Ligand code: SF4
């Protein structure tokens with residue numbers, strides 16, 4: 112489980128979790144990006160972020176969740192700047208320096224190492240289901256996030 116409240120207040124951690132969204136997907140997305148668009152984003156009807164993207168890299172999926180095409184994104188940050196709700200964190204789409212470590216959470220063996228890399232119980236290994244009463248939601252089969260969601 113990833114506590115996005117605490118993660119936002121963390122000064123820096125050079126370990127980033129990535130995930131393949133489907134077996135056919137050749138790219139990895141960071142967990143923070145997936146969780147931000149799924150839970151924090153307000154899913155605007157005429158989404159300013161999509162309209163502002165000069166590279167046509169953003170679209171909504173069938174559930175109305177914004178998805179970024181990593182191969183098209185030129186990391187101009189126009190979407191981050193124009194979002195009226197400050198949904199996206201400033202470093203979300205940055206190209207990270209080579210001292211960053213990426214952990215593939217599609218791989219079970221990386222889960223415990225990833226949890227250990229974060230301080231203050233930001234990432235914990237749990238055996239539970241989502242619990243909306245405690246702001247805990249399921250991102251996918253392996254990952255829960257703790258977040259205030261927009262409804
Ligand atoms: S503008 Fe912000 S809140 Fe609206 S859809 Fe885009 S990311 Fe979500």
Ligand code: SF4
Pocket residue numbers: 163164165166167168169179183184185186187188189190191204
């Ligand atoms: S950062 Fe990427 S997704 Fe956002 S507006 Fe620029 S090209 Fe589009």
